[in-house]
Amino acid sequence: MDPLRAAPGADIVLAAVAGEPGVHVVGGAVRDALRGEVPRELDLVVEGDALAVARHAAERVGGTLTVHERFGTATIRTGDFAFDLAGARRETYERPGALPTVELGATIEEDLARRDFTVNAMAVSLHDGRLTTWPGAREDLDNGVLRVLHERSFIDDPTRMLRLARYAARLGFAPSSLALIDPGLFATVTGDRLGNELKLLLREPRSAFGDLGAWGLGAALLGPEFRVWWLTERAPTGLLALAACCTAIAREGLAARLNHLGFERQDREIVVASASGFERLHGHLDGSDADVWRLLRRERVETVQLLAAAGDAGAQRWLDRIRHRKLSISGDDLVAAGLTGAAVGEGLSRAMIALLEGHAPGREEQLRAAIPS
Template identity: 40%
Template sequence: MADVLAELEEVPGGAHLRRAAAACAAPAYLVGGAVRDLLLGRPPRELDVAVEGDPEPLIAAIGGDVERHERFGTAVVRGDGWCVDVARCRRETYAHPGALPDVSPADVRSDLQRRDATINAIAVGLADGAVVAAPHAEADLRAGLLRVLHDASFLDDPTRLWRLARYRARLGFELEPHTAALAAQAVSGGALTTISGVRTGNELRLALREDDPVAALRSVAKLGLAPWLEVDVERIAAARALAPADARGDLVTLAAALGPETDGARLQDLGFPGAERDAVLRALEVRAGRHRPAGARPSEIARAFRGLPGEAVALAPEEDRAAARRWLDELRHVRLEVDGDDLLTAGVARGPEVGARLRAVLDAVLDGEVAPERSAQLAAALADDPVAHRKDRRAEP
């Protein structure tokens, strides 16, 4: 396997971290996913450091912007293009299943025992490269196995089930047989009900941010962690392909993967803010065929999709995808050269008639019945009855 410290020197912030650690007396270790990824020859997603003793001198030596999380005694230090998570080595105890842990200072070996899987329970001394590892850790990494460190792991912290599902998808590893049995027992025994909806939602959001979120969600579904998911790979792929560049890919994927019965209460319980809930719920409406164009005319397509976020239109069913593509690529960008003030100035009474006239003219512009020039649009908007005028135009031979 790779020389972790040599590889660390090539990682943004890695050489700086080593110099900072060398200036501090307390032993500091690179731990967790960073060690795992470097040993696998993969770029680490983050740099995690555990310190035996007071971490403050190391935090000061690293410099940068510091964000502290006092409850767990951790800090995130950010610099130019790098980020380091620093924590004091600790042990964790749980007052009851699913509780947030109570922490107390410990040595690095005890710190490794609190981790979610053996492959994340390897520490490398930043000063000398000394390796400290939990039992099975290095062998499991070579074998591609995900193993928990003790039998109560999923009961203490059921979010570990979600994390192992993500590792399984990201790394291509498999659950070690005893761990797989423990996972099945935890799920069937209701372990996931002991954590809040927001904590579950946080894990879901992490899965959606994976490089391959579909693989992550399939892994989650395979473990039975989210029965409200319906991971249809073809539907998700179609929605992601249709989504415009300004759409949130994570919300498109989520809307395509949720069961059709999902409602706002479920999304609120998972901690999604209002705007995100609205986008996903509108997407589910589109997916269910509630916003279908009445015909192929541009104005009919616009009336079906106008006002919907791009994330929602991306969920158009197969028979409406061509229309949805036309809306997203072309029609939604069409704008009038006149506005309500122009109509008021011309004598139209303030009220809903102003909006109705503008909508009628926009439909006419979309259908090619009114020229795009401002003068033509204003004349059409000021016609005695713009809607009837459009009908008459369409009836002409």
């Protein structure tokens, strides 16, 4: 219980449900606590009437209550903190990849049966401390193994294949259900659901992308050109890790796939610009500082970061030094000297090149370089 009590907001959660029978902490929180780690959050499941428990809990902590009667769940918010209570449920799938049909009124054992992996199919009662686990869950936790609960698990919910890569990277566990992986199952799931899991995977260690490549999941999501070539200490993370895997994918096709997966415009632009810019510039930044500036001056910083992560010395020079060089003159100086329109920008470019080449260290030299004689 000590790791559970140390979880963010645990003092509020535990006070809210104190004395309520049938309340369990479930899933990853129990997994992490049994490993002696502090969970990221406490997920609660109630055997019985979860909405009644939620109403009592909201009164105890003076919180506001939002009820989702159709799903048997409720959210309690107090101050800046919020937590959920869910009724124990059974789930069935009408077809592969479909959202589950939910039936409330289940036991905690039946609720655990809907979990993704055995190490997440564990619950501890807050009433009496009783631990309930799926058969083999403790052994898999002790041995560091990720195992699905049954052979149809990925058919029922193909996004679990992405979760397998995510948890394997985070926990350092060995996946044992690889024979059941079928990237073709992604065709039964909406792009938004797949994209949501992929976005969560961006937060995990870079080795998760290695699994996507090895298992064929990356190709199924983003195209056959998906490749993992950068799993080194210099490798990027987050959106740049995704871009690094997509450098061989055509710009338009990559944008379309990311749009299908529900990535927001800003994130799509970062991935597409970084990936396509890398393919265009990699290996061409071995010139002088002025040459590198000419090539990178209009590129996104993320593109240059990706190039540097791949060991491109010119990109690293740009990040460390070149981009920080500043002129002693401004556009106002050139306007005062009689330049207008595009000529102002062209003059500043000439001055910057002269500065980087060592010909114009000061204001007067830069003005001479900027203004045609």
